[in-house]
Amino acid sequence: MKIIMQFCVAALLLLCTYHDTRAQSTPAQALTNITIHHADGTVVTGATLVWRNGTIEAAGLNVTIPFDARVRDGGDSLHVYPGFIDGYGTWGSVDAPTNQPRPDRPGEPGYQRAGIQPDRATSQNFKTDKREFAEIQQLGFTVAALGIKGFFLSGQVDVYHLTGAETPDNLMADRIAQKVQFVSSPGAYPNTLMAMMTSLRQLFHNASALQKHQKLYAETPDRYSPAPRDAVLEALYPVSDNRIPFFFSADNREDIQRVLKLKDEIGFNLVLVSGKEAYTMADELKRKNVPVLVSIELPEKPSHMKKETDKKEKEDNGNNQESGETDEISAEEANFRERQESAYYDLVNNARRLMEAGVKTGFSSSGMKASDFGKHVQTLLENGYEEAALVRLMTINTAAILGIERNTGSLQRGKLADFSVRTAPLSDKNSKVLYGISAGKFTEFSQEGRRR
Amino acid sequence: MRPSIILFAIVILAASVQARASDTGSVHIKNATVITISGDELENTDVVVENGIIRAIGQNLATPRNAAVVDAAGMYLMPGIIDAHSHLAITRGVNEATHPVTAEVSMYDVINPNDVGIYRALAGGVTTIHTMHGSANVIGGQGATLKLHYGADAADMRFAGAPRTIKFALGENPTRVHGQGSNVQPRTRMGVEQIVREHFDQAIEYREKRTRYEQAKALHERNPRRNPAPEPVARNIRLDVLADIIDGTILVHCHSYRSDEILMLMRVFNDYGIKNYTFQHANEAFKVAPELKANGAHTSIFADWWAYKFEVYYSTPYNAAILNRYGVVNSINSDSPEVIRHLNHEAAKTVKYGGVTHNEALRMITLNPAIQLGIDHLVGSVEVGKQADLSLWSAHPLSIYAINEMTFVDGVRRFDREADGDDQRLQVSVTETYDSMAEFEAGRHHDACMEDVWLFFGEQNSSAQHQLNSRFNGIQQLNGHLH
8 A cells, every 4th residue: 555655656746747847848829910009009910929938939020930839810800919007906905994993092093903004915915706807807907016905004015917816826026015095094093184194204203213223133132122023114114215115095186295295204215196186296296206107087077068978969960959958057157167177188188198298107997996997998098098108008107117117018029928819909999808818828708708 | 148258258267367376466555544453543545565575554655566556545454364263274184083182293284275265264354374173182283374375285375484383172172082982081171181291291201312312323423433323212293292382382272161271271381381372262261361461371262152062151252352451462263164254243243342442353363363373573464574464345344344355465466356256266176066165154053173073983984985085076175073
């Protein structure tokens, strides 16, 4: 019996070795007769893309297809885009707690209850339901910087390759940033905006003193009292040492000014996340070299704008006789409507203005529903955004802000095979993602939207 | 209405905003009755303002180059009104009601320069406000003294040169919020006193430690071999602010009602050597007017509002007149986004109840609050060399028929009744309605000092939701109140 067991173990080991050897000579894969939409805006038709072992070997025309390649023919109708990168999202995260009990001492609630949790890692905070990863893959995303849903300092940001339910196993870069937002954990200090502002300052004072103390004690333990450990403050050291930035969410102009004020006072590196009114601060953001991972989530049009659109559509359909209702409004209200309309277009044009002003601008889903992505992209395209600019925003620009541009973000030899295959160009509102390829891992989506 | 008329109206409105923006702060106001406050009332008098400063007061003055001219014949010019107690222009939370001492927070961090309440205050002739933390905490946050530069960024509203201030609160509010609400000290008025004393003692100890650390650190940096690095003492913002109060660099404004607690705080402040402070509300201050005068304490009160909670029943509209008679520097405040629009009426009540002079009554909404905020050398009266914060009235401002026609802040016309359009929102959000600006309650309905306490006691989830980007989901300002 013992001999049989030994034999089995030996056979198993052999099998594993055999698999390893095979892995080194994985056959190449190739897509032929496709249209490649590059991150820099160039479009190449009749192109070929070859990848092996998760890395791109060739992309373009006149490509020699390796003998061992598994070839898929795009039949001249498929469109390949570099994988979109979500610069900050909370896909797959556990939810922030709700209805938390009142702390015994609301003024000293402890870090966790206060929502000050920079020590949290995404890997420990994924929910069991992993469907969200496939949902955004199906939008063309292959990489995402993920954070955890929470409050004021919600945790560290880690970059993952999106590979469906296996996403949590495909960490690409960890602790690239710490996430902050002016959202307090209700019922505990810091509860208001003013207290969050000052708490952040105090946290850095505490972290700085503790870091010094730990260093002194480590060097000469006989001269100093033992330095305590504090996981929360220690998680801020990479930020205070300027090794990683704060990913700070803020949308309106005044909040962005608050964040910049804190940056100036404390001296942290900053990436602004969401930034729906960031265009109002574009010059300062550029001067201070603050990148923006912009949200493209837009509000509904005001009702009077919707009415106008509906009316126009009716007229276009030759259906203009009835309705007859005209708005009798005062000059003041007309002025209001005009201002509201321009406020709407200001939000629409935000990302473009940032890019035009020379602010490093990438993309962030930042709480947006996956199902709304297509709608917002279409609105931007209808309002004068070029497809190429949107692709750049969501690929190489975002990769550069996340510090992963050498690995991904464009379809170049040597970079990771991160791309999506669509039925039509992104600008076509019927365009669907057929395949998502994340570091070479192939995922096929059915036309009904289900992942196979 | 025809589109062409609408377009014309829009052009006119846009032009009026343009003119305002290009205002240089130079203006020649002609032939007004000038209520100087610090001196006599001057009839048929010109006031010449250049670059925001009053340069000349007299008759038949020459108009400086680039100065606008305002014919004020038959009108009254007075210093801009100063409200020593306001909660206007605060973003997302007036009370950090989680701890009885939150000296570390500052209203300067959370100014909302787009609050249309600022414009409403300008319409009432107000040019400076002291916007404060609420009264939930024994020691609340630091206040912000703001010039009402409506349309400027938050940072540009800060009153340059105004000393730092801080809010204290005694009595029912802190004991209710912390004692009854959170079951922590203070539960009683005795506890309130102890909270102040304990925190002052902590601050003194901290300041000593921190100073010793900084000295040792400086020595170490100069000569690391001879002087080993000291063990760090972290900077503590809360205790730093408290130590600054004891050092006299921060003016205390203390919410209070009862005479016994007013006496208590004066005893505490005498023990710690704190001077130059103001009791806010102080409905029973008249009972201890001589003691207030002896300690150099000021008061800032309502003209005639009381009985909105138990500790505010013993009150009289003669409070201001009695304090004034005893030589206490007293001001009349609004503590309300509505009352701030007619502080002249509030001041007039002191003439009715107690017969103070017209000048003394108006002093209570101009020079006296300026003294309490430490800005009386800059504003509060119409004097050559002072900042040109002025309001121009159709009749004597104590008359119920007087209407404020124009308000100037640093010589810039920030309110013009004739020229301004009705809709003075600086920002229009995509989700709000045209009518939302008109949703405004007249009169005084609640204790503004306890605003937003519900953020703390209220529904957690709704509060978290509100915090998320109010402008984009259509909620401009939180308006939770606790009566």
